[in-house]
Amino acid sequence: MGTDRRDLLQVRTIYAEPAALALPRGQQVVSRWPEAEVVEVESALRIPQVHGADTSVERWVRTKTEVLALGVRKTLTARRNERSANWIAPSTANGCAMACGYCYVPRHKGYANPITVYANIDEVVGYLQRHVARQGVKAAPDQCDPTAWVYDIGENSDASVDARVSDNVADLVTAFAAMPTAKASFATKHVNRDLLDLDPQGRTRVRFSVMPEAMAKLVDVRTDPVRDRVAAVDDFVAAGYEVHLNLSPVIVHEGWLEEWAALLDHLDDVLSPRAKAQCAAEVIFLTHNAGLHEVNLGWHPRGEEVLWRPDVQEVKRSQNGMDNVRYRARWKAVWVQRLLDLVAERTPWLTVRYAF
Incomplete structure (x- = not known):
């Protein structure tokens, strides 16, 4: 089950920084698509043919399918989070082959955001090992984890898809397996x-x-079916992963609670006792963005009918300084509680780590 690499990626062009091509990981990526044209660029994050071009809207999905970028991560910094994870690790990739209508990454990169792979994985792993060592043992439980420092390794990409492009994710999983005081963490909509x-x-x-x-069929473009994701939970638990669920994003529309009740019932029916015992969830209501709304109108206007709802949304400045739209605070508080009550009723085994 799950979409394979051929469905998501049929790479024809690789834009690459020369320094990335000189590294083993860069060479690995190029070798996986030997017939692709390699175009050297000064910066993998500022490619005139890809980023910031209005014409890219018309090629939104095609660009994600046919283009990769290779770069070197210049800044190695772990950023405090304390919501989903204690720290956001330095990215080893940016962008995605999937095309969820609400994804925030295109807001930063311009009109198209194909996968950019950072080839200096050894430097990233070394930095994380030193950072984890400096933290010592976690003194007290928090909402991220009772005992481990949690590092999100997929803030700007989907690590399950990244693992189809290079061994960066495999290297990170292997590195964290040897760190008894820390955990890697990533959200995904792809079963790899x-x-x-x-x-x-x-x-x-x-x-x-x-x-x-x-709702997923409408807005989770090019992702694996939700039932495939759910069906994979037990297999990943058996393989030695900790597996949580993101109830995300929660999109309010007529009948939304009934749809969530059906999904929660499905989770309760199919997950094993072992999976349920180790599972926890994050509940994240939709955040959207005016600029992304305008872009989406050019390639997927039907999705905007549920994502762009000025009648129930308000502008709110995000932690990164962007003006986004979220459900109006007074109504959202009510809706959050209704969903939490539903979780408690239908899946009492599912601990909600946080909801917003």
């Missing part, structure tokens, strides 16, 4: 069963994002 061949030793948390199937 190659990850089952790794040995995470319980030190990597996979968070499968789920939402009602009908």
